[in-house]
Amino acid sequence: MSVLTRDEAQTRARLIDVHRYTIDLDLTAGDDTFDSRTVIRFTVRADQDVTDTFVEVKPAALRSVTLDGQPLDPETLDENRLPLKNLTPGEHELRVDADMRYSRTGEGMHRFTDPTDGETYLYTQLFMDDVQRVFAAFDQPDLKAVFDLSVKAPEEWTVLANGITEHLGEGRWQAAPTPLISTYLVAVAAGPWHSVRTEHRGLPFGIHCRRSLAPYLDTDADEILDITRQCYDRYHEKFQEPYPFDSYDQAFVPEFNAGAMENPGLVTFRDEFVYRSAVTETERQTRAMVIAHEMAHMWFGDLVTLRWWDDIWLNESFAEYMGYQTLTEATRFTDTWTDFGVTRKAWGYDADQRPSTHPVAPENVDDTASALLNFDGISYAKGASALRQLVTWLGEKDFLAGINTHFTRHKFANATLADFIDSLAAHTDRDVHAWADAWLRTTGVDTLTPHITTDGGTCTLTVKHTGSRPHRVAVGLYDRDIADDGHHLALRERLDLDIPQTRTAEPHPIGKRPALLLLNDGDLTYAKIRFDTESFRTAGAALAGLPEPVTRAVVWNALRDAVRDAELPPTAYLEAARTHLPHETDLALVQGVLAFASTQITDRYLTPEQRPAALATLTALCRDLIRRTEDGDHPGLRLIAVRHHIDVAAHPDTIAAWLADGTVPGGPELDPELRWRVLARLAALGATDEAAIAAELERDPSATGQEGAARCRAALPDPDTKAKAWASMFTTDDLSNYLFTATAQGFWQPEQADLVHEYVPRYFQDAVAVAARRGPAIADAAGRWAFPTHAVDTDTLQQGQTCLRDTDPIPALRRKLADQLDDLARALRVRGE
Numbered sequence: 067m068s069v070l071t072r073d074e075a076q077t078r079a080r081l082i083d084v085h086r087y088t089i090d091l092d093l094t095a096g097d098d099t100f101d102s103r104t105v106i107r108f109t110v111r112a113d114q115d116v117t118d119t120f121v122e123v124k125p126a127a128l129r130s131v132t133l134d135g136q137p138l139d140p141e142t143l144d145e146n147r148l149p150l151k152n153l154t155p156g157e158h159e160l161r162v163d164a165d166m167r168y169s170r171t172g173e174g175m176h177r178f179t180d181p182t183d184g185e186t187y188l189y190t191q192l193f194m195d196d197v198q199r200v201f202a203a204f205d206q207p208d209l210k211a212v213f214d215l216s217v218k219a220p221e222e223w224t225v226l227a228n229g230i231t232e233h234l235g236e237g238r239w240q241a242a243p244t245p246l247i248s249t250y251l252v253a254v255a256a257g258p259w260h261s262v263r264t265e266h267r268g269l270p271f272g273i274h275c276r277r278s279l280a281p282y283l284d285t286d287a288d289e290i291l292d293i294t295r296q297c298y299d300r301y302h303e304k305f306q307e308p309y310p311f312d313s314y315d316q317a318f319v320p321e322f323n324a325g326a327m328e329n330p331g332l333v334t335f336r337d338e339f340v341y342r343s344a345v346t347e348t349e350r351q352t353r354a355m356v357i358a359h360e361m362a363h364m365w366f367g368d369l370v371t372l373r374w375w376d377d378i379w380l381n382e383s384f385a386e387y388m389g390y391q392t393l394t395e396a397t398r399f400t401d402t403w404t405d406f407g408v409t410r411k412a413w414g415y416d417a418d419q420r421p422s423t424h425p426v427a428p429e430n431v432d433d434t435a436s437a438l439l440n441f442d443g444i445s446y447a448k449g450a451s452a453l454r455q456l457v458t459w460l461g462e463k464d465f466l467a468g469i470n471t472h473f474t475r476h477k478f479a480n481a482t483l484a485d486f487i488d489s490l491a492a493h494t495d496r497d498v499h500a501w502a503d504a505w506l507r508t509t510g511v512d513t514l515t516p517h518i519t520t521d522g523g524t525c526t527l528t529v530k531h532t533g534s535r536p537h538r539v540a541v542g543l544y545d546r547d548i549a550d551d552g553h554h555l556a557l558r559e560r561l562d563l564d565i566p567q568t569r570t571a572e573p574h575p576i577g578k579r580p581a582l583l584l585l586n587d588g589d590l591t592y593a594k595i596r597f598d599t600e601s602f603r604t605a606g607a608a609l610a611g612l613p614e615p616v617t618r619a620v621v622w623n624a625l626r627d628a629v630r631d632a633e634l635p636p637t638a639y640l641e642a643a644r645t646h647l648p649h650e651t652d653l654a655l656v657q658g659v660l661a662f663a664s665t666q667i668t669d670r671y672l673t674p675e676q677r678p679a680a681l682a683t684l685t686a687l688c689r690d691l692i693r694r695t696e697d698g699d700h701p702g703l704r705l706i707a708v709r710h711h712i713d714v715a716a717h718p719d720t721i722a723a724w725l726a727d728g729t730v731p732g733g734p735e736l737d738p739e740l741r742w743r744v745l746a747r748l749a750a751l752g753a754t755d756e757a758a759i760a761a762e763l764e765r766d767p768s769a770t771g772q773e774g775a776a777r778c779r780a781a782l783p784d785p786d787t788k789a790k791a792w793a794s795m796f797t798t799d800d801l802s803n804y805l806f807t808a809t810a811q812g813f814w815q816p817e818q819a820d821l822v823h824e825y826v827p828r829y830f831q832d833a834v835a836v837a838a839r840r841g842p843a844i845a846d847a848a849g850r851w852a853f854p855t856h857a858v859d860t861d862t863l864q865q866g867q868t869c870l871r872d873t874d875p876i877p878a879l880r881r882k883l884a885d886q887l888d889d890l891a892r893a894l895r896v897r898g899e
Contacts, residue, residue, distance in 0.1 A: 068144075068145050068147055069195070069433045069434045069435045070122070070195065070205065070206060070433060070434050071432055072374050072375075072376070072432055072433065073432075075206040075208070075374060076374075078119050078120075078204065078206065079206070079209060080111070081110060081111060081114055081117055081119055081153075082108050082109060082110055082111065082119060082153075082204065082209070083108060083109045083111065083209075084106065084107075084108045084209045084210070084211040085107045085108060085109065085211055086106075086107045086211055086212045086213075086214060087104060087105070087106055087107075087201070087203070087211055087212070087213045087214065087252075088105040088214045089102070089103070089104050089105075089201050089213065089214070089216070089252075090102075090103040090104075090215075090216045090217075090218075091103075091200070091201070091215070091216070091217045091218070092217075092218045093188060093217060093218060093219045093220075093223075093256055094218055094219065094220060094237065095165075097168070097177070098126075098167065098168060099126050099127075099165045099166060099167050099168065100165075100166055100168065100175065101163075101164075101165060101166075102125075102162075102163075102164050102166045102200060102201045102202075103161070103162070103163050103164075104160075104161070104162045104164075104201040104202045104203075105159060105160070105161050106121070106159070106160045106161075106162075106202065106203070106204070106211075107157065107159050108157075108158055108160070108204070109156065109157050109158070110153045110154065110155045110156060110158065111155065112155045113155075114155055115155075116152055116153065116154055117153050118149065118150065118151045118152065118153065119149075119150050119153065119204075120147040120148060120149050120150060121147075121148050121150060121160060121162070121202050121203065121204055122146050122147060122148070122195070122197075122198040122202065122203060122204070122205045123143070123146060123148055123162060123198050123201070123202035123203070124146045124166075124174075124198040124199050125143075125164035125165055125166055125167075126164075126165040126166060126167040127164065127165040128140040128143055128148075128162070128163075128164050128165075129163040129164060129165065130161075130162075130163045131148060131160070131161065131162050131163070132160070132161045133150060133158065133159070133160050133161075134158055134159055135159075138150075146198050148162075148202070160202070162201070162202035164201075164202065166199060166200060166201075167199070168188070169199065170321075170801075170803070171323075171802070171803045171840060171841065171843040171844055172191055172321055172322060172323040172803045172843050173191060173196045173199065173323075173841065173842070173843050174190065174191070174192070174196045174199025174200055175188055175189075175190050175199065175200050175254075176188065176189055176190070176191060176319075176321060178319075178320040178321055178769075178802075180276055180277075180278050180320070180768075180769060181767055181769055181771075181772055182278040182767060182769070183277060183278050185257065185258050185276065185277055185278070186257060187255075187256070187257030187258075187259075187276060187319065187320060188254070188255070188256045188257060189253075189254065189255040189256070189257075189317065189319045189322075189334055190252070190253050190254045190255070191322070191323065191324075191327060191334070192249065192250050192251070192252055192253070193250050193324075193327060194250060194375075194434050194437065194438055195250075195434045196250075197249045197250055197252060200252075200254075203249045204249070205249050205250070206249070206374075207248040207249075207250060207371050207372055207373065207374065207375070207480065208248075208371075208373045208374070208480040209248075209249070210246040210247055210248050210371070210478065210479070210480070211246060211247075211249075212243050212244055212245070212246060213228065213243065213244045213247065213252050214241075214243045214244075215227050215228075215229075215240075215241040215252070215254065216238065216239065216240050216241070217231075217238075217239045217241075217254060217256060218237050218238055218239075219237050219239060219256045220237055221236065221237045222258055223237070223256050223257055223258055223259075224256070224257070224258065224259045224261065224274075225239035225241075225254065225255075225256045226253075226254070226255040226256070226259070226272075226274065226315055226317055226332055227239075227241035227253060227254050227255075227331075227332060228241065228244045228247070228251070228252060228253055228311065228330050228331045228332050229241045229242030229243060229244055229311070229312050229331060230242045230270065230312050230313050244311075244330065244331075245310060245330075245478055246478040246479075247330055247368065247371075248371050251328070251329050251330055251368060251371075252329070253327075253329030253330075253331075253332040253334065255274070255317045255319060255332065255334065257276070258277055259274040259275065259276070259277075259317070260274065260275055260276065260277045260279070260280035260283060261273070261274045262274075262283065262284065262287045262291070264291055266294075266295050266298060267298070267299075269298075269309065269312075269313060269314060270312075270313040270314070270315075271291060271294060271295075271313075271314050271315075272313070272314075272315040272316070273287060273290055273291065273294075273315070273316045273317075273318070274315065274316070274318065275317070275318040275337055275340050276318075276320060276337065278768065279318070279337060279340045279342070282340050282341060282342050283318070283340050286340070286341065289350070290316070290353075290357070292397075293354045293357050293358070293397055294314070294316070294357055294361070296396040296397050297357060297358045297361050297392055297393075297396060297397075298361065299396070300392050300395055300396035301361060301364075301365070301388075301392065304392075304466055305365055305469075305470060305473060306470045306473065306474070307365065307369060307470070307473040307474065307477060309364060310330075310364065310365075310368070310369045310477070310478070311330045311331040311364065311368075312331065313331050314331060314333075314361075315331060315332045315333070316332075316333045316335060316357070316360075317332060317333070317334050317335070318334075318335045318336070318337035318339055318340045319334050319335065319336070319337055320337050320769055320804075321802055321803055321804045322334060322335065322336035322337070323336075323803060323843055323846075324336070325356050326356050326359070326360045327360075328360045328363030328364070328367050328368060328381075328385070330364060330368040333360045333361075335356065335360075338770075342737070342738055342739070342768070342770065343737035343738050343739035343740065344701075344705055344734060344737055344739070344740075345705075346653050346657070346703075346705055346706060347653060347702050348405055348653040348654045348657060348702065350399075351393070351399040351402060351405060351654075352405070354393055354397060354399055355389045355390060355393055355399075355402060355405075356389070358388065358389040358390075358392045358393050358397075359385045359386060359388070359389030360385070362384065362385040362388035362389060362392070363381060363385045365473060366380065366381060366384040366388075366469075367380075367381040367384075367385065369473060369477050369478065370472060370473055370476045370477060370479065370480070370481050371479075371480050371481075372480065372481070372482070373480040373481065373482050374431065374482075375431050375434065375437030375440070376427070376428055376429065376430075376431035376437070377427065377481075377482055377483050378437065378440055378441065378445055379426045379427050379483075379506070380427075380481070380483065380486060382441070382445045382446050383426065383445060383446065383448075383449025383450050383452065383453055384449075384453065384469075386410070386446045386447065386449065386450035387449075387450040387453040387454055387457075390402045390403060390406050390450070391454075401615055401616070403616055404615040404618075404652055404654050404655065405654035405658075406447075406450070407589045407616060407619035407620065407623060408619045408622060408623065408654055408655055408658035408659075409654065409657075409658050410443075410446065410447040410450070411447050411451060411589070411592070411623065412623060412626065412658070412662075413443035413446070413447050414443040414444060414446070414447030414448035414451060414592070415443075415448075415511055415594070415623075415627065416443060416630075416889075417442050417443035417444050417447075417448070417885075418443070418444055418448055418509065418510060418511050419510070419511060419630075420884070420885050420888045420889075421884060421888055422439070422881055422884050422885055422888075423444065423509045423510065424440060424444060424509060425444075425506060425508055425509055426444060426445065426448055426449045426452055426505065426506045426507075427483045427502070427506040427507060428440065429507070435876075435877040435878075436877065438842060438877070438878060439877060439878065439881045448592060449506075451591070451592035452505045452506065452592060454590060454591075455537070455538065455590060455591045455592060456498075456501065456505070458538050458590045458591075459496070459501065459536075459538045460490070460494055460498070461494075464490070464493045464494045465490070467492075468489045468490035468491075468492065468493045468494070469486075469489065469490075471489040471492055471493065472485065472486055472489035472490075475489060483502065483506065487499055487502050501536070504534060504535045504536060505535055508534060508535065510533065511533070511592070511593060511594050512531065512532060512534070512535050512537070512592075512593040512594070513531075513532040513533060513593060513594045513595070513596065514529055514530070514531060514532075514537070514539070514565065514585045514586065514593050514594070514595050514596070515529065515530040515532070515595075515596040516528075516529055516530075516541075516583050516585055516596070516597070516598050516601070517529070517530060517598065518576070518579060518583065518598050519573060520579060523578065524575065524577065524578070525575070525576050525577065525578065525579045526573035526574060526575050526576065527541065527563075527573055527574045527575075527576050527583070528573040528574070529563070529565050529585065531565050531566055533593070535593075536564070536565065536566065537564070537565040537586075537591045537593060538562065538563070538564055538565075538590070538591065539562075539563055539565060539585060539586045539587075539590060539591050539593075540560045540561065540562060540563070540586070540587045540588045540590060541560065541561040541562075541563050541576075541583065541584070541585055541587060542557060542560050542582070542583070542584040542587030542588075542617060543557070543558045543559045543560070543561070543576055543577075543580040543582075543583060544556065544557055544558065544580055544581055544582040544583075544584065544604075544612065545558050545580055545581050546581045546604075546608070547611070553608060553611050554608065554611035554613070555581060555582055555604070555608050555611045555612050555613070556613070557613060558577075558580060559576075559577075560587055560588075561574065561576070579600070581600070581601075581604045581608075582597075582601045582604040582605060582608070582612075583597075583598060583601050584597075584601070584617065584620060584621065586620055587617055587620060588616060588617070589619060589620050594624070594627045594631075595620065595624050596624065596628075597624065605621050605624075605625075606642060606645075609621055609622075609642065609645075609646045610645075610646040610647075610649040610650055611649075615651075615652040615654070615655060618650070618652070618655055619652075619654075619655060619658075622655060622658070622659055625638075625639055626639070626662055629667065629671065629896065630892060630896065632895050632896050632898075636667045636671040636672055636896060637672070637676075637680075639662075639663065639667060640663055640667060640680055640683050640684070641683075643660070643663050643684075643687060644683055644686070644687050647659060647660070647687055647691065648687065648690045648691060648694060651703075653703060653706060656691075656703060656706050656707075657706050660684070660687075660688075660706065660710045663680075663684060664684055664710055664713055664714050666893075667680065668680040668681060668684065668714070669816050669855070669856060670855065670856075670858055670889075670893040671893055671896045671897065672897075673897060674816070674819070677816065678716060681714045681715075681716045682716065684710065684714040685711060685714055685715065685716065688707045688708075688710050688711035688714065689711065691703060691704070691706070691707035692704060692707045692708065692711065692730070692732075695707065696732050698733070701734070704733070704734065705734060708730055708734065708740065709740070709743060712740070712743050712744050712747050713743070713747060715747055715751070716751075717751075718747075718748050718751045718753035721744045721747060721748065722744075722748060722753060724744060725741060725744045725745065725748070738766045738768075738770065738771065738774075739770075741762060741765075741766070742762070742766070742771070742774030742778070745758065745759065745762055745774070745778050746774070746777050746778050746781055746812065749778045749779075749781035749782050749783075749812070750781045750783075750812075750815040750817055751817065752782075752783045754778070754782075755782070756779070756782070756787075759775050759779055760775075762774070762775070762778075763775040769804070772805065773804055773805060773807075773808035774808070776801075776805050776808040776809045776812065777808040777809065777811050777812035778812060779791065779809075779812065780808075780809045780810075780811075780812030780813040781812035781813070781815055783815075783817075783818050783821055785821065788813070788821065788822060788825070791809050791812070791813055792813070792825060792828075792832075794809055795809050795810060795813075795832075795836070795848075795852060796832040796833070796835070796836050799836070799839060799840060803843050803844065803847060806844060806847050806848075806851075806852075807847045807851050810847065810848070810851035810852035811851055813825075813852065814852075814854050814855065814856050814857075815856070816856045819856060819857070822854070825854070826854045826857050826861075826862055826865070827865050829852065829853070829854055830866060830868070830869035830873075830883075831869075833845075833848045833849065833852060833853075833875075833879060833883075834869065834873050834874075834875045834879065836848055837849075837875060837876050837878065837879040838875075838876055841876075841878075842876070842877075842878040845875075845876055845878035845879040845882070846878050846882060848879060848882075849878070849879050849881070849882020849883055849885075849886065850882055853882070853883070853886045855886070855889075855890075858890060858893045858894060858897070859894075860894065860899070862890060863887060863890050863891060863894065866883060866886070866887040866890070867887060869883065870883055870884060870887070
């Protein structure tokens, strides 16, 4: 398939203006394909001579094409491009009639049949260049148009779209025409949806899910709608432009690849956000953040859209920042930045230290395939961190004034980084252009290291700055609280410091030496921080005694960075977790630290010989947390401890007894998520069999149950079962995106390294082939989940490097492999190998 280049998009945008799409979809044509009829009205600009261009479409069969009433030969379709020749200045009408293929990979028009009740659901995901899988289009973000959509569906179905839909009878649905939007933002969701509808400030709101999830959605409907209303109201306090669309629907859809998609008026979410099992308050906060994130896109992304994909950060960084900040301001989730610091920010730090790093606002995104690779921790987490630092430096008042100017100047149109910076510059005397060059056009993570000098009992601070960005940071000075024998730390003072320090010859006075000096206290900048010697000792002894969760998150991130940089032994991190987590109260911190300890440290940074002791340490830690929560006052903390106790179990007896009893002693009862989690661990340990998996699937035949069964079967330590799992991923191409992922998650187990050893070299050949056949979504899953992460050795590294050098993986897989191999090389350095 031909990818669209930036030069081609710029050329086409100079040639034509697109006015209106009239799209008619027939979803009753069968299980494999649907009918797509499109009328595109466009104008060739008057300053053009007779010219040629092309329209994109990826049909199963192209039935007919007419241009201004004259038939075109469908055989001229070249891959996904249909040439349009000899176009004269003025108005034109293109009609395309095609058979389009349903997707099983979450790209285009995805089709899913619910195993619980046999009901079928369809939804579109048209991001980047997948609109061509649904209807013909001039597919680039700066050719906005009005979209007029009609759909024929089975009579008992409901059809949702960007605008309010009307049922005309006999399965016919008509959606209200959209305002000017980009092609990738068009959305349709069709099926026998369960819906909860309301109205807020005169605007229709709706939330929707599969019928089999109806009881779970109903349980959380008030919470979801309350968050939606609170965010909507808060954005209207921040933004001068009102919400620009005629309704706001949120559809929780099956087998969705991303967290959510910001389609105007019809946001689609992965339906794991409809919770079937117990979750923590932090997980509820994550769902709320995604709701806030996607609503922010209605302004930044939908009302004002990037001109080309090099400015994807304008969409994602803004929505990421606004999602966390607005939750803090408008909802019960008032401590969101702790979770951001310990989870999302780590994602950005990791991505920014790989060879594949790129600026937040890259200048060289030559085509859509390259652009797809930039949806990563840099465009989201680093970009949001940069915006948070910008607000700290600029002030929120000037920041909001700038973005409101941006909306006014570019509403229902497109904009660039330069446009955004110009809008900010109109409201401040600060040099935001220089700030943008330093923060948005550079790569890598700065490092800040304190140096304390003592002279006659008075201390001064200088900060060694490795990197080029300016930072405005808070410096926390903490003293031991003598009231409790020094186990807790009390904040003496928090200093504001500009780095580089403006008067480098005059170190900053800090008074008497603190027990702990913490750079970037409050986590307002994006940088790795280090400790002076005494502060490091204090952190090791009294980390849990720091008064604020976000401060503890900064310390935990510093320890994490030190492990990854081979400056702190992995066992020291485990010891810190063992010492401090039993006293931790913040769920995001407990979850984040345990996740890093039980995956990266235990499974990668420690050798196989060290792993049993690490598992024993984590098991003891989880057991302590379970004991601490026996009074029932901390159900979220107990749930996290139970989950990780299952995941790190080295022996099956305890968790097998939990499964047999259906409960953990003292609670919780094992809901479907916990039952499948236990069974997956038992499978990895060789302590269950196919009969038990089949029985559990009969108990829970849902889509999640199907995925659980696939994960468990792939984890069984049996050669024939491994061979079947491998073939299902890499040979037959029958698995959906979610079942492929579940199978991959189960396949590689550190306990089974000898059993699966022969598959490690096969992976590099078979992953390249399946990615080429099945496209970017499966390529991403193959690179992310099917990679043999347990195989931390030089042979695996060399095999991967040979694959990148001698084969030609599609870009999505090449990027994932390059990142995995860099992480593997880092693990070898941490091990000292």
